[in-house]
Amino acid sequence: MLIGLLVGTSSAEITRYSVPLDGSPSLGPNGAPVTIIEFIDYQ
């Protein structure tokens, strides 16, 4: 019980940013469980 509570607390500390996709170029399925957004500079 206590362990469950601790896990809950630690995962709540992860900050998640909301980043709109806006139809940017993408690879992989729309419904993928993990989405990686990369801000890139080619130079």
Place this chain on the structure above:
Amino acid sequence: MKEYGQKVRLVIKFYPYKYRDFARISAGAALAAYDQGKFWEMHRLLLKRSPKLDQTNLIKYAKEIGLDADKFRESLDTRKNDGIIERDVKLALSLDLYNTPTFFINGRRVIGDVPYEYLKKIVVEELNAAKK
């Protein structure tokens, strides 16, 4: 991230550093290739050939991956996709980003050229969390 096939989606946002000569034109080149259905081919080539990203080289790369060179050149000359690049830059600034690459993995921010293993660790954590 190829090893995760159908479980991971990769989305590219452009954040060209304004004081680098060819940062913006190469983002434009990627989008010009996108318009011709060959974004990822150009994306990979730009990463591989960087920093040789002046216009002459970009047109050479376009031909290399079989793009219509005239359309490609026109897209660069008219800065056709500048609006998309501007939109991404504004988004980056609104998120207080000052480094590339910066990643958001299910919203979790990772700044800089971190080792692949570190990115993988977060992806695996997110995949495991999604299974629950």
